[in-house]
Amino acid sequence: MHTSSQVESTIDADLPVIKILLAESDPVEIDRIKATIDLDLHVGVQIVKTYYQLIESVIREKYQIVVLGKIDNSNYSEIAKKCHRAQKDLPIILLSSQGVIIDSFRQLVKSCGLTDVISRDAGNLNQLLGNLNTIIRDRLISQ
Secondary structure, eight states: OOOGGGSEEOOOTTSOSOEEEEEOOOHHHHHHHHHHHHHHOOOEEEEEOSHHHHHHHHHHSOOSEEEEOOOSOOOHHHHHHHHHHHSTTOOEEEEESOSSOOHHHHHHHHHTTOSEEEEOSGGGHHHHHHHHHHHHHHHHHHO
């Protein structure tokens, strides 16, 4: 069993209460995605690298968004169910290795309980930022 000490936290006390959980096992991707989020958004980003850390973190803390990259258990439906059991309306954005996301794949992802799917290609990270901004704005308005 993984402990919370294995979870890398980059939440700054001066940041707003918006917390994003990034689930990704590839260190290069972690740096790239986190740098993109940090550059444009003023949020706290917590990083987990395994399925168990992801589920433990969602149960233990309240997040506004999960960004789901490559982790050891890629059963997205199971991940969504467990995350939503802990936090009912938690948006989960999947980062896919597919360069172009076709509509049928997007519909499949949404039917599994995830909010959206975005290509992890460098050129598409602006779409991730757009989705994160929309979710953050909607969450702040509803508070």
